[in-house]
Each structure stands twice: as C-alpha cells, then as structure tokens.
Amino acid sequence: MTIVRATFLDTPTGETAMGAELRAATDAALRVVDGTIVERGAWADLGGRHTDDDVLDLRDGLVLPGLVDTHVHYPQVRVTGALGMPLLEWLDAVALPEEARLASPDYARAVAREFIGGLAGAGTTTALVFGSHFATAVDALFDEAQRVGLRVTAGLVVGDRGLPEALLTTPERAYAESIALARRWHQSAGAGSSPRTRYAVTPRFSYGATDALLESCQAVLKDVPGSWFTSHVNESQAEIAAVARLFPDATDYVDTYDRHGLVGASSVLAHNVHPTDRELRLLAGQGATVAHCPTSNAALGSGLFPLRAHVDHGVHVALGSDVGAGTGFSLFKEGLQAYFVQQLLGEAGLPLGPADLLHLATRSGALALGLDDEVGDLSVGKAFDALWLRPAETSPLALALRHADSASEALARTFALAGPADVAGVWVAGEPVKS
Known part of the structure; x- marks a missing residue:
C-alpha cells in the first residue's frame, strides 16, 4: 500500500x-x-x-x-517536423516512404522504442495508436508498450490502393493478419495477451481503400469483440475531393465508413476539419468520437477545427498529437494549440478554459476509448x-x-x-x- x-x-x-x-x-x-x-x-x-x-x-x-492521446502514428516518429507541405504531398514525400522502412523488423523495433519512450516521456499513459502496415512491426509496438507498461490500443494499418506498392495489401490478407494480431494482443484474446493492450481495426483512410477492404475491416471488427475502429476523415479539402471521386455513390466522406458498419461508439475518426452537418449528425447519433489534432492541422495547412459545430451537434471530441504531422508528443502543446485555434476563429470559435483543456487531454480521451471506468x-x-x-x-x-x-x-x-x-x-x- x-x-x-x-x-x-x-x-x-x-x-x-x-x-x-x-x-x-x-x-x-x-x-x-x-x-x-x-x-x-x-x-x-x-x-x-x-x-x-x-x-x-x-x-x-x-x-x-495520465494523458490520453487518441490519435498518434507509431511509424512516423522519425519524420516529425517536416513542414511546408499539404497533406497528400507530405504523405507521398515524407510519411509513406518512412512507413515502408518498417518492413525491417530491426528497424521497427528501434522505432517502437523511440515511439513508446516519446509517449511516456510526455506524460501520456494511454494512447490510440495508428500502427504499421507490417504485422511484424505491429508486434514490435505491442511488445514495447507491454515492456514499458503503457495502455495502447492499436492495430495493423491497411490499404489496397493509392499507396506505395510495399504498403498495399488485399482484403483477404488484411483480415487474416488482423485476426492473428488480435489473437496475440487483444485483451480478450486469451493466454499471452495483456490487459493494457487492445486491438484497433485501422484502414489508413478511404483514399487508400476499396469497398472490399472496408468490408473486410468490418468483418474484423465483428469477429474481435471489444475491438476499436480508427481512421482519418475530412482532413483536407484535396483529400475530401479525391475520396468523392473514388466513392461516387457515397453521400460524403463519413458515409464511406458508415455504409460498411464502421461508425459507432467504438469509433475514433481523426481530424474532421471540414465536416458537413449531415456527417456531424451521423457521428453524434452513432456515438463516435473525433480526435482533434491541432498542431498537425496547422502544420499541414489543413484548416481550423470547427469545435463549436461538433459540440452543437453533440459529437464527442478528444485530443490527438498526430505525430509525425503533429509537432510532438506533448498533449499540453496540443491543448494550447486547440485554445489558439478557437481564439482565431473569433465568434465562430468556442472559447476553452484551463479545465476544458485538461478534460480534453485526460477524461475526454478516456471516454473516447471506453476506459473512463479505469482512467482519466x-x-x-x-x-x-x-x-x-x-x-x-x-x-x-x-x-x-x-x-x-x-x-x-x-x-x-x-x-x-x-x-x-x-x-x-x-x-x-x-x-x-x-x-
């Protein structure tokens, strides 16, 4: 005692x-x-x-x-701080080439040590993590999280179009590798799992996914009880336009996920800088969370987050550092930047006080991850x-x-x-x- x-x-x-x-x-x-x-x-x-x-x-x-980070990329820790590019250009020039390097198990283990150390050093004790496109690298992430003792929800990142060849998968392979990882690491998976690790179904974004891949994601979500779902949505105008071309039958970006049963109370969608009212109503009605990543939105020039619109529609919001487009692991910095964004929006913004910032960085994240009975x-x-x-x-x-x-x-x-x-x-x- x-x-x-x-x-x-x-x-x-x-x-x-x-x-x-x-x-x-x-x-x-x-x-x-x-x-x-x-x-x-x-x-x-x-x-x-x-x-x-x-x-x-x-x-x-x-x-x-302990701080709760609801959106952070494990493979991108070494490319943090590459400024001056919009989202899609930054992905092609910086993030995706680095993510391909995690095909090497030794490289992945070194990155995992740096990543988990960065979270812990910033006071983050719980995180929803975008994993890697490689199953061996996801194993390395969970291994290191378990060794250090952090609470991590993560999974295999999957995409079957619009990405470098080394990062592509198929719906069948995505399902098989995800189920195998969940059996090893999800808290209800049986012997060998850790109660501090959980599995998250993680399509990179609709821009890099076909309907068939998203359907396989839904199958994993159904077949791994208690698993989480996370991806990106409405981050930049160029990305939104590209998704609309790829999914001509979808009503909007959120619909590309919702039509496959991927939007619900166990869903955390990052960014949502440019939502429609219909999308906000749907997210609120399904109980989904939006991870607000203000330093990333500023660094990539994605836009100013409409917090008031989310709150008015009843959408739950928490904070994410979004390393490596974000500028560091500290949720204190993210909270400060969230405050700045709302100040810059003027009458359209929603003023944030100190207690609001602490809630966003702690209890809001715990609620988003269904862990509010344990932490926050x-x-x-x-x-x-x-x-x-x-x-x-x-x-x-x-x-x-x-x-x-x-x-x-x-x-x-x-x-x-x-x-x-x-x-x-x-x-x-x-x-x-x-x-």
Whole structure:
C-alpha cells in the first residue's frame, strides 16, 4: 500500500470538455492498493490513519491524471517536423516512404522504442495508436508498450490502393493478419495477451481503400469483440475531393465508413476539419468520437477545427498529437494549440478554459476509448495513472507556477508552458513508467 502526497488537479465530471469543472486538492493524499486508488482525502487524515503505508511525496510540483492521446502514428516518429507541405504531398514525400522502412523488423523495433519512450516521456499513459502496415512491426509496438507498461490500443494499418506498392495489401490478407494480431494482443484474446493492450481495426483512410477492404475491416471488427475502429476523415479539402471521386455513390466522406458498419461508439475518426452537418449528425447519433489534432492541422495547412459545430451537434471530441504531422508528443502543446485555434476563429470559435483543456487531454480521451471506468481522473476506484510535473527551478514554467494565484491559473500556465522536460514521473496502475 502506498499513500501519494501531492497537489492534485483533475476534471472528474462531465461527458464533454466544455464547461469542465476543475477539482484541485492541495496537500492531499491518495491511497493506492494494487494500482487502484482506494481512498482520497487530506494528507493529515490519510497519513494519520495509515502510518504503516509507504509514502510517495510529490508535493514539489503538480500531479495530474495520465494523458490520453487518441490519435498518434507509431511509424512516423522519425519524420516529425517536416513542414511546408499539404497533406497528400507530405504523405507521398515524407510519411509513406518512412512507413515502408518498417518492413525491417530491426528497424521497427528501434522505432517502437523511440515511439513508446516519446509517449511516456510526455506524460501520456494511454494512447490510440495508428500502427504499421507490417504485422511484424505491429508486434514490435505491442511488445514495447507491454515492456514499458503503457495502455495502447492499436492495430495493423491497411490499404489496397493509392499507396506505395510495399504498403498495399488485399482484403483477404488484411483480415487474416488482423485476426492473428488480435489473437496475440487483444485483451480478450486469451493466454499471452495483456490487459493494457487492445486491438484497433485501422484502414489508413478511404483514399487508400476499396469497398472490399472496408468490408473486410468490418468483418474484423465483428469477429474481435471489444475491438476499436480508427481512421482519418475530412482532413483536407484535396483529400475530401479525391475520396468523392473514388466513392461516387457515397453521400460524403463519413458515409464511406458508415455504409460498411464502421461508425459507432467504438469509433475514433481523426481530424474532421471540414465536416458537413449531415456527417456531424451521423457521428453524434452513432456515438463516435473525433480526435482533434491541432498542431498537425496547422502544420499541414489543413484548416481550423470547427469545435463549436461538433459540440452543437453533440459529437464527442478528444485530443490527438498526430505525430509525425503533429509537432510532438506533448498533449499540453496540443491543448494550447486547440485554445489558439478557437481564439482565431473569433465568434465562430468556442472559447476553452484551463479545465476544458485538461478534460480534453485526460477524461475526454478516456471516454473516447471506453476506459473512463479505469482512467482519466484521480477518483477512488480508478487506476493510479498519473504524471508528476516538476519543472526545473529556472524554467519558465517554474517561474510562472510560483506566481500563480489559483489552481486554475496554475493549470493555464501549465498548458501554456509545459513540455516533456517538465515531466518528472509517470505511473500506470501505480507502477512507475518514467522516474
């Protein structure tokens, strides 16, 4: 048994980030037993009643829930920061050639170490990950996630047109390889699986898929109970136009997935920068989530995310870093950029406060991934998935925090200034991930 003593900030209530309420507790304590928070209260109370427990003293900083990234690309970690190109040009020139290199198991293992290390170093404890086009590389990803201890939902990325030859598959092969991976790694797959890993059916995007491939994806989703679905949608105007040409019978981009039974409560679609009202109504009605990836949208010039339209239609939204079009693993940076986007939209934007940003980076992601009973905040009954922010004394964040007049102000300054260098510790289910 361990008592964690710290200042805790989280947003334990609400289904959406908008209007989130910040819960702040100073010199408070959480009692953690077998990785689960079993008591929460003042340090004076819990410390006095459980004198034989170990004490983890994290008062020198802030403790937040582990961050939840709902869209991030494992094979692209080494090409982060290639600027100056729109989406389709960037894919052809930068991302896809790099992804082809993961055909080498040794290369894939090295990238997996860098990728999982990047997530953990940024305080991300749970992630919905775009895997690789190669089954051996997906194995390497899950192996490393299991070794480090992160919660990862991921799968084989599949496409059967519009991609380099090395990345193409067939509907039959996509189904067979996906089922084999799910048997090894999905939490309900039996012996050898890890409860922290789950399988995600992952067509790259409709631009790279035929109806037959999307039908095979639906078959995997049906045949792997509890699996997730993720892909891209409405990221750029050029991509949307190309998808419309490839699927002339589809009503819109979302329909290319929905007509195959791929849009539902276990679906997370990334970007959706340019949705129609019909698509928003459908996503809301099916209970799907949109992963908002603001640094990627800005870097590729894809557009400004219409958060107000999503909220008005009842579409759930969480945050994604979208490494490598996104500019790093830190969800603090993504939260700050999300704030900027809504500011730039003026009256069409939806203002975000500090608690909204924390909710987007934690509880919103847990809800999106169906893990809100386990993670996303620091309530009794949840796993102790947490990060400890302790910036160096001379850092801008440390200076800003020393002069913050309230917990909300401290949180605002955290999103404005925090990065991986300020993360001093990370825990998943009470186990240290980064010391």
